[in-house]
Amino acid sequence: MNVENGVHDAHYFVPAPSRWPIVGSIALFCMAMGAAFAMNSVGAGKWLLIAGFAILLWMIVGWFGDVIKEAQAGDYGLQVDHSLRWGMSWFIFSEVMFFAAFFGALFYTRVISVPEIGYFSDTHDLLWSSFQAVWPAATGPKVDAYTAMEAFGLPAINTAILLTSGATLTWAHWGLVEGRRGQLKLGLAITVLLGCLFLTFQAIEYHHAWTEMGLNLGSGAYGATFFMLTGFHGMHVLVGTIMLSTMLGRALKGHFTKEHHFGFEAAAWYWHFVDVVWLILFVFVYWL
Structure with a gap:
């Protein structure tokens, strides 16, 4: 071209x-x-x-x-560059819709279905006399007792980790744009390490929830939505970490210039998207 x-x-x-x-x-x-x-x-x-x-x-x-x-x-010339940017933009939009569906399920369960079942007390007394219209709810007559996950502890630490990773990634991007290759490599390396640390803490959290809190996929609507949202987000963190590791490897080989580095930008867009999703998730799944 x-x-x-x-x-x-x-x-x-x-x-x-x-x-x-x-x-x-x-x-x-x-x-x-x-x-x-x-x-x-x-x-x-x-x-x-x-x-x-x-x-x-x-x-x-x-x-x-x-x-x-x-x-x-x-x-890759300007036309390809434009196509790649549009492609990544639409891909992230599809991911937004993906998580919107799961947050919608959480909203429907918490705000609509549980209160409505509680409103029709005469009906649920016949089917499930012990039901209480509260959240988190043991939404099933055979659900064993479990403890809801607290927001402050590992979830709060993971929030700080992801926020920090977004800052270190932006710092790496500044290094690339301003021609400071050492800053680029160090910022990417720190971001990858923070991503690995997040996944490690999430694995510890899952083990604690499953073995000590009685919280699992069978723990009613709360357990299902908790593991669905946090699990899919963790998968996206894993994908983002792999992407940034690839960008780090390319940076170490001397790839990217301040004029041409969309591969880096695409991975950064994805990582910042993952950060934003976690903030929403932390508020509505852990905190409220």
């Missing part, structure tokens, strides 16, 4: 035919079949599932590697 004075011509970079989509399809097929076999106690199920994960990892590394090579070769 020819680019001069910020004006691009009509040509658009088209990558060479790639084997990675079919490799990814094979990986997902193996994972789906392996999971189905494993749940039905078929001996080869777990091995097929492991093979699927391995093939998927190979696909991710190979496909991302090809994209990085194309970027480093200067194949």
